[in-house]
Each structure stands twice: as structure tokens, then as C-alpha cells.
Amino acid sequence: MFSLEMSKEQKMIKDEVAKLVKNIVTENAADMEEKREIPPDAVQKAWELGASVSMVPEKMGGFGLEDSPITTAIILEELAYGDLSFAVLATLPSLIISPLINMGTESQKSKYLPLFCEEKFNPCTLAINEPHFGFEPENLKTVVEEKNGSYQLNGSKCFVPMAAQASHILVAASLEGTGNLFIIAKDNPGMKISELEENTGLRSLPTYEITFENCEIPFEDRLGETSGCDYEMFLQKTRIGMSAIGTGVSRASFEFAMNYSKDRQQFGEPIVHRQSVAFMIAEMGYEVEAMRLMTWKAASRLEAGKDAKREAYLAKLYAGEQTMKVVDYGVQLLGGHGYTKEYPVERYYRNGRGIGIIEGLATV
Amino acid sequence: MISLELTEELKQSRTNMHNLARDLFRPIARKYDIEEHTYPKELDILRPPKPKKDSSEAEKKPVEVKEVKKDKKPAGPKYDNLIGVLSVEELCWGDLGLMLTFPGMGLGNAAISAVGTPEQKIKFGSRWAAMAITEPEAGSDSAAVQTTAVLDGDEWVINGEKIFVTSADRSEIVVVWANIEPSAGKAGIKSFIVEKGTPGFKLEHLEHKLGIRASDTGTFVLKDCRVPRENLLGSAEVKKKQSFAGVMQTFDNTRPTVAAMALGVARAAMEFTKEKIEESGMQLDYANSGYNMSSIHKEFYRMESNLEAMRLLIWQAASMADAGIRNSLQASMCKAKAGKAGTEIVQKCCEILGPLGYTYKNLAEKWMRDVKITDIFEGTGQIQHLIVARQLMKLSSKDLK
Incomplete structure (x- = not known):
């Protein structure tokens, strides 16, 4: 079957998310950045849509629906069209819920899922990025070793959303040279959360650097326990998620600059009426389409139960490059006005830079 | 429901075309690049069988590449356009020049099948028909054609000059655009079937080109060339507004096809480049980040992501046409992207290949010359960008010139 038409259900979900974004995000994004906070009731409203918990079994607090990577991509694009920070915060718990569902053991699922699937938004987060030159998610410098009957974690992470507020953090670290994920509770004494980070984008989302010093993790908190997790699949999903987010940020910049x-x-x-301007708009237009199609292509492979290593890699690479180009054009088309905070293209430019840099956000 | 996975049927038709391209086109690609203007007789096996006179079979003769497949398929989603672009990608992976000179499948055939009367389809449908639009003073501005046709008794008298006509020499008939009422401007433009051998219809010369040399391109001069009244395609009525727009709309269908040509050539170049990269011991396994890969890796992945972007934009335009959704915007988007990215990809492949990308010993340099045409014909890249921008912003051609 080959089709680019959304199902009725997907259209409904898209409209629902678009409405939410229009009502509570679009107008307030600048203000949220200024105050460096996304209003909790806005997050709660997004949480109530249930995207993050839809595939959690009902007995653990979710809806027990099937996982659809394409629907996920549709949701992420709409959220990011409103605001990058909002998109990340609104889907934050899924960064831990989704890996748990797909790769956790039964006991891990029944222990943790109910905690993250309550009616009220409960921040829990993911730590994957590292604050050093040469960061690669496939080759982590945060390392775990087995010592004295538990795991010991050493290293540091950055861009961890809501680290100070989260009850649990899923940490990506290397164990004997391969990527693994570990669940760490907020009160673990081996983990130190630094001051609020100052970054160029993602500014309404509080992010933190964290360091681990001989941080002890019980064996049962390694995702998948003794057999570990499918870290490669985890990366595929995060790449597809980031591509969807890049599509959303790009579309926002494209539409604003076009109307302006x-x-x-x-x-x-x-x-x-000048071709030099019109051609830039044409290019933005088809690159947004191309980014979305590449995201869907990769998601479509996962949905068909196939491996998407190549497609996810290419989609993320493309979204990283093209998002930067599109948001750059966005500022350029507004000229001096685009350089000021009076218009959102300035924010899209800063946020857009993150798509090619940040790994591991967005795995609804 | 969204799914970008090809069905078995689609994969099968792609494989069939791939085999044809590999076995028939590839082995003779260089030969006819060198022997420009020589007809590739190897392609004769592709000629549609000549209809027996007084047989009505002529009517359902396949006239376009996209109609080559002959399935008696049951009801279900229609994939005609998708099969079309998949086929063109494969054939052009084999050779773009040879695909363009596919016997009996000229652009003129597409025009006859789209707007011809039943009589015209029977009489001309099975004959190789070229299309003559462009003139020295009318390139992208096809509304500016100066060739005229004047009715004299039962005949049209055509005068003018037509350039860049594909299959000028090999075709049997030519569909010529001419104005029957120059004072009415572009509304007066009509197309006429002119048979080879008609007095006053002369093939003046064949071009020597940068690429696609296997396909002959020529100039016709029409001097008091008389064709029967019934050779006018479609209606002779001069409608003030829509008729020309209608003519241009038929290009919505051909743009994804031309984009697929760029895709096929670019993919051929990338596959060859990949082979050489891997022979040298470098692995292309989509596992590296920018910190531990060579510039060759990085360039290759960038090209591959662009190739994928081209392909999906093309599939989108074709798939919309199959679903009966108007796709003017997406058709131009895919052509704009594919012409540009396709050309850049093959140029870059030659750079990566180094001396191997400059020699006649393999086909890479030829692909670099061939692919360039896809950003030029059927609307240059600049025209496509203009159309995309107009459509996105709902601007007229007066507002956005």
C-alpha cells in the first residue's frame, strides 16, 4: 500500500494538536521565552491529549493503543510548529515512557509506568547529550562499570530538560562499549544537577547539565536488565522524532516569512514580486515538504516492522541541514526586522540550530 | 492511511524496467554518446507493432512510457502515475538519452492521446510523434510563439521555425504549435499534426549537444507548409481565456516524469561512486556522526539525503495525480528540486571520483553532461521556482513576473 493521505484518526489528532498550539502556544511563545517558563496549565492541556501515554497498557495508566511512528511524527511536527520548547516539554515523559514500553522488562514496566502515567503531568526526562567537543550518541563518554554489586556511572550530560524537576531521568551511557539506558531517581546521591543552562535556543524549557560521580545504579534499573536495550532502535526513533520537529520549526518560519x-x-x-525573494520562498516550501516526506518514509518503515537505520539517519541529516537553511531564509526575508525579537523568525533561527545538534529528544 | 512502502506490484514493475535498462540501455550508452545522430537500432525491439490497417487496435496503443505495463488489475488503488515515475527512474538509470528516444513514445504522442479526436488517434496514434513548441524567440515563454497557421480552403498554411525538437529526425510526424489568430495572443495557439515529407516542412539541422546525445534534437523550418484542415489537434475555436492555461496544465503530468529522469541519472552516478568508495575500503553504513567520518562520507550522505528528498517529492506528485488530486504545485516542486539537486549530485560524484569522473572509460562524466538537461527542458529550474512561488502565494504571472 502506498498512500500519502492521513487516516481519519490521524487527521483528527493533527487538528486537535493544531488547535491546542494555536490557542495556547503561538501567541505566547515569545512571552514564555522571556519568562523562561511554559505555563504548567498549558503543559497539562497537552498532557491531557494523551499522546505520550497512548501506547501504555491500560492497567498501567495508558490507553493501550498501538504505536504508530507516523502519527507520532504528525503530532511532533504540529507541536514544534507552535514552539520547539513546548514540543519537547509536552512530550517529555514519553522520552522515558517509550523506551520503557518497547525495551523494558515486565517488572520495570509495572514498577515505573504507572508513576509516569498519572492524570497530572509528571516530569521525567532523558539525558543523552554530552557537553564536550566530538559528542556522538553512538559513542558515549558517559561510562558505566560493574562494581561492588551494582553499576557505577561516571560522566556528564547536558541539555537535560527539566532535570531539576524530574522524578526520574533515563540516562544513556556506554557499558562495555555499547549504548545502554539507565533509570536514575532524582535523589540518587551520585548525581549532581547544575544551575539552569543558558543556551541559544530552547529557552522557555529549563534545561540542565548533570554530572555523575561514582553514581550507583542497581542492576534492575538498567533498561532491559541483563540483556540491555536495543540502543540502535532507540536512536532511530529519536532521529525520526527530531526530523519531525525540524519540519515543524521550518514550517513555522516558512509560513511566517511568506506571509510577511x-x-x-x-x-x-x-x-x-521580486524573483530573488520569491525563489527563496519556493525553496523553503519544497524543503519543508521534503523534510516531512523523509520523516514519514522512515516512520513508515518502522510502522511496517522494518529496520529504518538508513532512512532515519538520512532524514535527521536532511532535517538538520534544511531546517538551518529555512530558518536562515526566514530571518533574511524579514531583513532588519527579522533580526529583532519583534518577530518570531528570530526565535526560529535560534531554535532551528538545535535540530542538527541535539540528539535524543522526541521519542513519543 | 499514510504508508510510503511500495506494493509488490509496484516493486515488480520497477524491477522489470530495471532489467530492461540494464540489459538494453547500459551496454550501448557510451556507443551512442559518441555516435551522436546515429539511430540506436538496438531499440527497434521496443517499437510497438504496426497496426494492421482497418484494425481498431490502434486506439488503445500505449503511447507513453507510463502506460507500458499491461496489467489487468482488479479494482483497488490506482498507481499509473507512480508506476510511470518509477519506470522513468529505472530507464534513466540505464540511459537518459536512450529513454528519450524510446521509439514511438514522443511527446507528440502524449499530446495526441490527451487531446486528439478519435479519428486522429486512429490515424496518428501509432506513429512516432515529436513535439515542436520552442522557437528562437519563444523558449520558456511558450506563449510567444510566432509560427502562424492560416486556413486556406481545406488546408492550414503554416509558416515559422521550430527549434530543440526531440526526435526531430526519427519521428514520423510532428505536433507543431502555431498561432491561428496572433491578435488574440496566446489564446490563438493551437497544435497541428504535420507529417514528414509534407512540402515546405524541412528538417534544417540537428544539434550537437552537451549530453543526451543518443536522442536527436533538431530544427524545423515551415515555409508555406500545407496540412489538411483535420490535422488541427482539438478544437479550432479561439477561447479568450482558458485555452492556453489548459495547454499548460498538461505539463503538470510531465514535470514529475522529467524530475524522475534527474533521479535516475543521479542514482546511477551515486551507485557507481558508492562502489568505488567501498572498493577503497571505506564503509558507508549510516552509523557515523560527523566527527569520525571523512569528507567523502559526509558528501555522500548529503547527496543520498538529497536523492531521497527528490524521490519522495516526485512520488508525492505522482501519488496525488493517481488519487485524482490537483498537483500543479507538487509537480513543479519536484521538478525544481530534482533538476537542481540531480545536477549538483552528479557534478559532485565526478569530483569525488576524481580522474574516474573525467574519463570516457566509464559513464560518470557522461551522466554529468546528461543530467544537466533535466534542469532545463520542460521548464527551467528558474521557471519551476517561479511557478512554485506563484502557487504557494496565489499570485498571478502579472504580479510575480
Whole structure:
């Protein structure tokens, strides 16, 4: 079956998320950045849509629905179209829920899932990025060793959303040279959370650097326990998620700059009557489409039960490059105005830079 | 429901085309690049069988590449356009020039099948028909054609010059665009079937080109060339507004096809480049990040992601056409992207290949010359960007020139 048409259900979900974004995010994104906070009731509203818990079994607090990577991509694009920070925060618990569902043991699932699937949004998060030159998610410098009857974790992480508020953090670390995920509770004495980070983008989302010094982790908190997890599959999902988010951020910049260029008058006519401007808009337009299609292609493979290593890799690479190009054009088309905080393209530019850099966000 | 996985039927038709491209086109690709203007007689096996006179079979003769497949398929989703672009990608992976000179499948055949009367389809449908639109002063601005056709008794008298006609020499008939009422502007533009051998219809010369040399491209001069009244394609009525727009709309269907040509050539170049990279011991396994890969890896992955972007934009346009959804925007988007990215990819492959990308010993340099045409014909890249921008912003051609 080959089709690019959304199912009725997917259309409904898309509209629902788009409505939420329009009502509570679009207008407030600048203000949220200023205050460096996303209002808890906005997050709660997104949480109530249930995207993060939809595939959790009912007895553990979810809806017991099937996992659809494509629906996930649709949701993430819509959320990120509103605001990158909001998209990450609204789906934050899924960064731990999704790996647990797919790769956790039964006892891990029944122990943790109910905690993360309550009616009220409960921040729990993921730590994968590392604050050093040459960071690669496949080759982590955060290392776990077996010592004295438990695991010991050493290293540091950055861009950890809501680390200070989260009850649990899923940490990616290397064990005997391979990627693994570990669940760490907030009160673990071996973990130190630093001050709030200052980054160029993601500014309404509180993110933190954390360090681990001989941080002890019980054996049963290694995801998948003795057999570990499918870290490669985990990376595929995060890459597809980031591509979807890149598509959303790009679309926001594209649409804003296009509408602005239609209104903005210079030399007695809208600037878009100039080919040099119109061609940039055309390029933004088809690159947004291409990013979305590549995201869907990779998601479609996962949905068909196939491996998506190549497709996820290419989608993320493409989204990283093209998002930066599109958000750059967005600022350029608004000229001096695009350089000020008066217009959102300035924020899209800063947020867009993150797509090619940040790994491991978004695995609803 | 969204799914970008090809069905078995689609995969099968792609495989069939791939085998044809591999076995028939590839082995003779270089030969006809060198022997420009020589007809590739090996392609004769592709000629549709000549219809017996007074047989009605001529009517359902396949006239376009996209209709080559002959399945009696049951009801279900229609994939005609998707099969079309998949086939073109494969054939052009074999050789773009040879695909363009696929016997009996000229652009003129597509026009006859789209707007011809039943009589015209019977009489001309099975004959190789070229299309003559472009003139020295009318390139992208096809509304500016200066060739005229004047009715004199039962005949049209055509005068003018047509350039860049694909299959000018090999075709049997030519569909010529001419204006029957120049004062009405582009609304007066009509197309006429002109048979080879008609007095006053002269093939003046064949071009020597950068690439696609296996396909002959020529100039016709029409001097008081008289064709029967019934050779006018479609209606002779001059409608003030829509008729030209209608003509241009038929290009919605051909743009994804041209984009698929760029895709096929670019993929051929990438596969060859990949082979050489891997022979040298480098692995392309989608596992590395930018910190531990060579610039060759990085360039290759970038090209591959662009190739994938081209392909999916093409599939999107084709799939919309199959679903009966208007796809003017997506058709131009895929052509704009594919012409540009396809050309850049093959240029870069040659750079990576180094001396292997400059020699006649393999086909890479030829692909670099061939692919360039895809950003030029059926609307240059610039025209495509213009159309995309107009459509996105709902601007007229007066607003956005």
C-alpha cells in the first residue's frame, strides 16, 4: 500500500494538536521565552491529549493503543510548529515512557509506568547529550562499570530538560562499549544537577547539565536488565522524532516569512514580486515538504516492522541541514526586522540550530 | 492511511524496467554518446507493432512510457502515475538519452492521446510523434510563439521555425504549435499534426549537444507548409481565456516524469561512486556522526539525503495525480528540486571520483553532461521556482513576473 493521505484518526489528532498550539502556544511563545517558563496549565492541556501515554497498557495508566511512528511524527511536527520548547516539554515523559514500553522488562514496566502515567503531568526526562567537543550518541563518554554489586556511572550530560524537576531521568551511557539506558531517581546521591543552562535556543524549557560521580545504579534499573536495550532502535526513533520537529520549526518560519513578504511593501509593491525573494520562498516550501516526506518514509518503515537505520539517519541529516537553511531564509526575508525579537523568525533561527545538534529528544 | 512502502506490484514493475535498462540501455550508452545522430537500432525491439490497417487496435496503443505495463488489475488503488515515475527512474538509470528516444513514445504522442479526436488517434496514434513548441524567440515563454497557421480552403498554411525538437529526425510526424489568430495572443495557439515529407516542412539541422546525445534534437523550418484542415489537434475555436492555461496544465503530468529522469541519472552516478568508495575500503553504513567520518562520507550522505528528498517529492506528485488530486504545485516542486539537486549530485560524484569522473572509460562524466538537461527542458529550474512561488502565494504571472 502506498498512500500519502492521513487516516481519519490521524487527521483528527493533527487538528486537535493544531488547535491546542494555536490557542495556547503561538501567541505566547515569545512571552514564555522571556519568562523562561511554559505555563504548567498549558503543559497539562497537552498532557491531557494523551499522546505520550497512548501506547501504555491500560492497567498501567495508558490507553493501550498501538504505536504508530507516523502519527507520532504528525503530532511532533504540529507541536514544534507552535514552539520547539513546548514540543519537547509536552512530550517529555514519553522520552522515558517509550523506551520503557518497547525495551523494558515486565517488572520495570509495572514498577515505573504507572508513576509516569498519572492524570497530572509528571516530569521525567532523558539525558543523552554530552557537553564536550566530538559528542556522538553512538559513542558515549558517559561510562558505566560493574562494581561492588551494582553499576557505577561516571560522566556528564547536558541539555537535560527539566532535570531539576524530574522524578526520574533515563540516562544513556556506554557499558562495555555499547549504548545502554539507565533509570536514575532524582535523589540518587551520585548525581549532581547544575544551575539552569543558558543556551541559544530552547529557552522557555529549563534545561540542565548533570554530572555523575561514582553514581550507583542497581542492576534492575538498567533498561532491559541483563540483556540491555536495543540502543540502535532507540536512536532511530529519536532521529525520526527530531526530523519531525525540524519540519515543524521550518514550517513555522516558512509560513511566517511568506506571509510577511506578501505584505511588506518596498519600491511601491510587495517584496515578493521580486524573483530573488520569491525563489527563496519556493525553496523553503519544497524543503519543508521534503523534510516531512523523509520523516514519514522512515516512520513508515518502522510502522511496517522494518529496520529504518538508513532512512532515519538520512532524514535527521536532511532535517538538520534544511531546517538551518529555512530558518536562515526566514530571518533574511524579514531583513532588519527579522533580526529583532519583534518577530518570531528570530526565535526560529535560534531554535532551528538545535535540530542538527541535539540528539535524543522526541521519542513519543 | 499514510504508508510510503511500495506494493509488490509496484516493486515488480520497477524491477522489470530495471532489467530492461540494464540489459538494453547500459551496454550501448557510451556507443551512442559518441555516435551522436546515429539511430540506436538496438531499440527497434521496443517499437510497438504496426497496426494492421482497418484494425481498431490502434486506439488503445500505449503511447507513453507510463502506460507500458499491461496489467489487468482488479479494482483497488490506482498507481499509473507512480508506476510511470518509477519506470522513468529505472530507464534513466540505464540511459537518459536512450529513454528519450524510446521509439514511438514522443511527446507528440502524449499530446495526441490527451487531446486528439478519435479519428486522429486512429490515424496518428501509432506513429512516432515529436513535439515542436520552442522557437528562437519563444523558449520558456511558450506563449510567444510566432509560427502562424492560416486556413486556406481545406488546408492550414503554416509558416515559422521550430527549434530543440526531440526526435526531430526519427519521428514520423510532428505536433507543431502555431498561432491561428496572433491578435488574440496566446489564446490563438493551437497544435497541428504535420507529417514528414509534407512540402515546405524541412528538417534544417540537428544539434550537437552537451549530453543526451543518443536522442536527436533538431530544427524545423515551415515555409508555406500545407496540412489538411483535420490535422488541427482539438478544437479550432479561439477561447479568450482558458485555452492556453489548459495547454499548460498538461505539463503538470510531465514535470514529475522529467524530475524522475534527474533521479535516475543521479542514482546511477551515486551507485557507481558508492562502489568505488567501498572498493577503497571505506564503509558507508549510516552509523557515523560527523566527527569520525571523512569528507567523502559526509558528501555522500548529503547527496543520498538529497536523492531521497527528490524521490519522495516526485512520488508525492505522482501519488496525488493517481488519487485524482490537483498537483500543479507538487509537480513543479519536484521538478525544481530534482533538476537542481540531480545536477549538483552528479557534478559532485565526478569530483569525488576524481580522474574516474573525467574519463570516457566509464559513464560518470557522461551522466554529468546528461543530467544537466533535466534542469532545463520542460521548464527551467528558474521557471519551476517561479511557478512554485506563484502557487504557494496565489499570485498571478502579472504580479510575480
